[in-house]
Amino acid sequence: MSDALYDRTGREIMLGDVLKVFHFTGRRRKAHYMYKQVVEIGPINPRGESRYLHISHLSLGKDRPYYEFLDGRVLSGYEIVQSIDAAFEDRPRLTPAPARGDRYE
Template identity: 55%
Template sequence: MTGSIGNLCLHDRRGIPIAPGDVLKVFHFIGARRKRHYMYKQCLGFKGIGPNHDVPYMKFGHLNLVAGDEGRDSYYLERPDGRVLPDYEIVQSILCDHEDRPRLASQPVPEHGGE
């Protein structure tokens, strides 16, 4: 299973497509003594928005134990337009297959935080 509908998908910093169920390590900020701080998110699948719910967006949860769509900040949406999210890295997947998924063509991997 890849995280795409047709050709719509997002990729982590290594070019691996993000699929529903993936747990992602997301760069947050650089603190004192150059310590890098991260947040963890989970891809919850796709959500259709618009008047007919026909525009697919990827839904990412904050791992804050808020059930469903009830919480104000229980998730956020990203447009699956094929881009690479340079501050996101897949750390775990449901089927443990994220390392075996086909990657984008070889590209330099930027450091977290733009350094």
């Protein structure tokens, strides 16, 4: 089991990354997106052992994040658009088969 998550281009999602997340398809097939940021990588509670990405709104705070378990998945509705070091485009890519049942294929 991998200890990472990947965006739709196969790049690893890391702490501080700003993500463009598919939200819904509107009128005339226009895709709408939300922008989120990875604010922490760690357990949900202090005694937990499993690691999660803590993903929050762009308020840069820990206000009600949601969590994604680090299990090696490719999140096809997510794309990295900015990172702290501005070198996310240089990160190595992986080329896995798409996940089954993924509605963003």
